[in-house]
Amino acid sequence: MARTNASMRRVRLLAGVTGLAVASTGVAYAADISETGGANRHDGDQTAEIAAQVKFGKAKNVILFIGDGMGDSEITVARNYLVGASGQLEGIDSLPLTGQYTTYALHKGDDPLTTGDDTGKPDYVTDSAASGTGWSTGTKTYNGAISVGLDGTTAHQTLLEWAKTQGLKTGDITTAEVQDATPAVQLSHVADRGCYTPVGQTVTVDGKSQKKDTAKCPGQKSIEEQILDTRADVVMGGGKGWFDAVAANGRSVLQNAQDAGFQVPTTKAEMTAVTKADQSAPVLGLFASGNMQTRYKATPATADGYAKPAAECQTNDTAPDGTSVTWPGTQPTLADMTSKAIGLLDNDKGFFLQVEGASIDKQDHAANACGQIGETKDLDEAVKVGMDFAKTHGDTLVIVTADHAHTSQIINAEDITGGSSVPLAGTYNLLTHDGTVETVAYGTAQLGGSQQHTGTQLRIAGFGPGAANAVGLSDQTDVFDTIKDALSGVGLDPAPSAGTTTKTVTVTKEVAPARLTSAVDSKVRTLAKQIRKAKGDRKAKLKAQLRAYRAVQRQLH
Structure with missing residues (x-):
């Protein structure tokens, strides 16, 4: 069945990264959920993780x-x-x-x-x-x-x-x-x-x-x-x-x-x-x-x-x-x-x-x-x-x-x-x-x-x-x-090429401010350190996060 304006609908859906809802791969690290932040499900900003999941x-x-x-x-x-x-x-x-x-x-x-x-x-x-x-x-x-x-x-x-x-x-x-x-x-x-x-x-x-x-x-x-x-x-x-x-x-x-x-x-x-x-x-x-x-x-x-x-x-x-x-x-x-x-x-x-x-x-x-x-x-x-x-x-x-x-x-x-x-x-x-x-x-x-x-x-x-x-x-x-x-494969949005300036979830040099590049680099370093000390399920989850951030890092550099 053909869809009217399918491509336009999908572009609108992908535009605006902050509008996407994502289940975090992080865990709540505070031991007491009564503490401030103790019940948080997110471990920091989720923007890069969202981008990597599209x-x-x-x-x-x-x-x-x-x-x-x-x-x-x-x-x-x-x-x-x-x-x-x-x-x-x-x-x-x-x-x-x-x-x-x-x-x-x-x-x-x-x-x-x-x-x-x-x-x-x-x-x-x-x-x-x-x-x-x-x-x-x-x-x-x-x-x-x-x-x-x-x-x-x-x-x-x-x-x-x-x-x-x-x-x-x-x-x-x-x-x-x-x-x-x-x-x-x-x-x-x-x-x-x-x-x-x-x-x-x-x-x-x-x-x-x-x-x-x-x-x-x-x-x-x-x-x-x-x-x-x-x-x-x-x-x-x-x-x-x-x-x-x-x-x-x-x-x-x-x-x-x-x-x-x-x-x-x-x-x-x-x-x-x-x-x-x-x-x-x-x-x-x-x-x-x-x-x-x-x-x-x-x-x-x-x-x-x-x-x-x-x-x-x-x-x-x-x-x-x-x-x-x-x-x-x-x-x-x-x-x-x-x-x-x-x-x-x-x-x-x-x-x-x-x-x-x-x-x-x-x-x-x-x-x-x-x-x-x-x-x-x-x-x-x-x-x-x-x-x-x-x-x-x-x-x-x-x-x-x-x-x-x-x-x-x-x-x-x-x-x-x-x-x-x-x-x-x-x-x-x-x-x-x-x-x-x-x-x-x-x-x-x-x-x-x-x-x-x-x-x-x-x-x-x-x-x-x-x-x-x-x-x-x-x-x-x-x-x-x-x-x-x-x-x-019919009617799908094309994957954006490097350097594109369209409003998609791909982060590029033309649209990414320096502070975002710096933040992603810092997150990669932090995750790498945490992985060396982590064990079991926590280690696996941190590795998944690191893969996601590195995927975005490659687009930024």
Whole structure:
């Protein structure tokens, strides 16, 4: 899809170095966060580091990480618990260029709550289907739609489908059912996200008889049948029970997959044994009947949770079907799947991979603080796998973001005095890494109900070629263009040559005052001295800073 004035937009985005938001590679050195500067995350001026993180040129590979329901609040809840308020999540917080993006959907028809026709106007709170359609196709649509337009029938080409036409290998992995909305937006086109199976089929999933057929998608194949047709090189997650549905040829969809040459590992051991994934033998990993098991035991919020002692999260020992299984059991973790997918997809031509941490959302719906934290941790570990690969493959773009915001909020339990001050759906007290209480509240549905999505903008972060497009305020649909442009090399800003005077992040002799050159030289000397005395992680971080400053130093001299 062509973009109007794309080059002009990117120039504006790159202009003005001080406007870029960057995650510091520094650490807080003061021992006491109550001291002045003790809670600082930055170790001095970040300008040179920002400049070094803006990468020009084409990307060979793209890894898109999606935390379903992972708003800023969910990230903060997890960070406080896992590493403390002044800590840093190893994966999610490590991407250097950050921004925010909007997520609204569109009204499919008239909203009776307003006067006039609302069709095609913003629906401020999106679901996973509409939001995923935004980044996978560059097109806004209605809630429930999977990569189709407002008419429910016009199919828009997805990033994964486009990548296949370019000769790239492709992958789509999730901790949810592979038929679920976020993985489905790359692999299928249906009017309703619930059209999992061929029409009229009832199957057993997690020990329960369930039906999600194509009754609401007349004339369209089911999501799982389209997964086979799209034939990505790697698809992994849950949802095996739904593949027992019988297709028009009288065979189950799973049998049709095997007949079509798909490898179908169902355990971590079987996944590990897979040695290749291509169009002759694609991988369809199905590791659970429904959604994959969550990391931590459920801790549902209660009406008086704010008054109870703060508690730590415990490893989950119950599978979704109610059987006794200690996580992860025979299932691979999201990090395991990410590592395996990258290994199978890495090739000379490049690849596109989407990775979803799905149950942050599902546990937020259930007002389950430990559940959503565990799923955020899973995604964080997967992002670290992706970043480790990208740091050794300079032609890889990594993007980390979410599909929509959610309910959980961090509140002060001391402010709850009873009566009307008690959150609507309850609270839960966590004992965090800092050794203090974090009270998480849920209030978008009544106690016991399904908590709702919220309509706020979300964090988007990037690393590698094209990551500068994450900076500032964008929309989910911009991600489609960022990824497609990065992989195709079309419409990209040229890398500035030495001596250029354009307003880009490259610092040159013509635009750099002497005091900046002197400051960078001084920083290089200081870092070199600090490295000689540092050890472990601190030494590695200082070396990363030194590389960044030396890159700018070379431009200045």
